[in-house]
Amino acid sequence: xxxxxxxxxxxxxxxxxxxxxxxxxxxxxxxxxxxxxxxxxxxxxxxxxxxxxxxxxxxxxxxxxxxxxxxxxxxxxxxxxxxxxxxxxxxxxx
Amino acid sequence: xxxxxxxxxxxxxxxxxxxxxxxxxxxxxxxxxxxxxxxxxxxxxxxxxxxxxxxxxxxxxxxxxxxxxxxxxxxxxxxxxxxxxxxxxxxxxxxxxxxxxxxxxxxxxxxxxxxxxxxxxxxxxxxxxxxxxxxxxxxxxxxxxxxxxxxxxxxxxxxxxxxxxxxxxxxxxxxxxxxxxxxxxxxxxxxxxxxxxxxxxxxxxxxxxxxxxxxxxxxxxxxxxxxxxxxxxxxxxxxxxxxxxxxxxxxxxxxxxxxxxxxxxxxxxxxxxxxxxxxx
Numbered sequence: 001x002x003x004x005x006x007x008x009x010x011x012x013x014x015x016x017x018x019x020x021x022x023x024x025x026x027x028x029x030x031x032x033x034x035x036x037x038x039x040x041x042x043x044x045x046x047x048x049x050x051x052x053x054x055x056x057x058x059x060x061x062x063x064x065x066x067x068x069x070x071x072x073x074x075x076x077x078x079x080x081x082x083x084x085x086x087x088x089x090x091x092x093x094x
Numbered sequence: 095x096x097x098x099x100x101x102x103x104x105x106x107x108x109x110x111x112x113x114x115x116x117x118x119x120x121x122x123x124x125x126x127x128x129x130x131x132x133x134x135x136x137x138x139x140x141x142x143x144x145x146x147x148x149x150x151x152x153x154x155x156x157x158x159x160x161x162x163x164x165x166x167x168x169x170x171x172x173x174x175x176x177x178x179x180x181x182x183x184x185x186x187x188x189x190x191x192x193x194x195x196x197x198x199x200x201x202x203x204x205x206x207x208x209x210x211x212x213x214x215x216x217x218x219x220x221x222x223x224x225x226x227x228x229x230x231x232x233x234x235x236x237x238x239x240x241x242x243x244x245x246x247x248x249x250x251x252x253x254x255x256x257x258x259x260x261x262x263x264x265x266x267x268x269x270x271x272x273x274x275x276x277x278x279x280x281x282x283x284x285x286x287x288x289x290x291x292x293x294x295x296x297x298x299x300x301x302x303x304x305x306x307x308x309x310x311x312x313x314x315x316x317x318x319x320x321x322x323x324x325x326x327x328x329x330x331x332x333x334x335x336x337x338x339x340x341x342x343x344x345x346x347x348x349x350x351x352x353x354x355x356x357x358x359x360x361x362x363x364x365x366x367x368x369x370x371x372x373x374x
Contacts, residue, residue: 008157015153015174050292058248059290059331060152084292 003056005036009044010057014064023069047071050082096191096271098264100139101279101346101371102132102354103309103339106148106220107287109362111177116361128355128368129221133228135370136237141278143188143238144226145264145345147338148217148282149246151175151289161207162252163260166241167192172214180219188238191271195240198267204260214241217338221282246283246337254318257337261344268345279371281342283335286328287364293330297358301328302365305336309369310351314343332364346371 009031012019023030031041043051047070049062066078079086114122136144153174155161170185196206214222218241226239242264245252252260261279268277285302288294308316317340325333343351354368 004157011152011156015156053291058152060247061290063290064152078290079292079294082292084294086292086295 002036002040005034006040006043006052006055006057007061009034009036010052010061010065013069014061020068047081049078053082096268096273096275096277098268098279098346099141099276100135100373101281101342101348102136102221102225103281103284103342103351103367103369103371104129104132104221104225105284105364105366105368106217106282107362107364107366108175108177108180108216108220109364111179113361117359121357121359124355125357125359125366128366129224130228131354132225132368132370134232136225136229136278137232139276139278141237141276142235143191143240143275144278144280145240145242146218146221146226146280146282147242147244147261147341147345148215149244149335149338150248151215151217152248153215154213154243155248160245160248160250161243162245162250162256164207164209164243165192165196166209166212167196168210168212170212170214170239170241172212173216173219174213175215177216180216180223185214185222185241186236186238188240191268191273191277192240194271195264195267198270199263202263202266204263209241212241217243217282221280225280242341244337244341246335247289247331251322251334252337254320254337254340257341258314258318258344261341264341264345265347279342279345281339283338284329284333285336285365285367286330287332288330289332289363291331295360295363296330297360297363297365298328298330299358299365301333302356302358302367305329305333305339306353306356306367306369309339309343309367310353312343312348312350314340317343343371346373348373
């Protein structure tokens, strides 16, 4: 699994409006432009932030990607996905 | 010649803006008041410009280019990550001094990445708004601000030793700048906080107090001596931002620091420390 490509995709989905639109329209088609394997596609489509961190993806990117693109965008849900029991769930996004 | 006459080490916690009422009111007030104290002291100083040493949070620089250290030498605005009460604004950069620091670096072994047009994130914009802009209001004079960004949150990290050397280079450049102006340097970041990881919300007061003691004793070597593993274990990935402190301390070269305030605030997921770097 390429940490570098995952980071490129997550960074695009965190900050680039065009990439966000294309991902929302057709995530598989958007991801087909990048050289990632099936496991990488799965992690992104399933918002497997824990799995991505385990392969070395920077947590600031997994958090930004979650806040921008996940279905409920809440940090409390993000924390649960990581296996955290943190009660502190304030988002860095306004 | 210009001179660095003082500085501060302060946090840049965005949760303060998103959830201002999360901590108990008295604790929150102490933190906001600490920024005000810094603003008042900057206003009282004769400084006409400030260098703010912060770090990107994987928003400004992408995977295609990750600079170890970058200085904004032209137009500046920000923050990119707007927050309630922290909206994007134009920043009055000191372009001549910023360009001089970069050029001086080229002559002395520091190959700065330069941003001819730059958008900041909250690492710059929180202290800019709460200290620099507020000091302008208090003093009635204009204070320009130069963004310096270190690789303190995204690897490959700048080493702590290099952050120290960079601070020394900034000081040398300022002192070689043909002007009689006074400059402050703000190190923006820390202290303990875990960002985007399962430990988020943890604050390590013991580690924070260790860092504060080192800063107040101007013990840069003590800060540099921490391994990254020690910092990550005890202070979290957010505490890697002590690089920003090291750079600012080396730039100011103060004999001591004065603790203005420290509050461990789990509701804001951070140990929040405020230190003035005192030259006198």
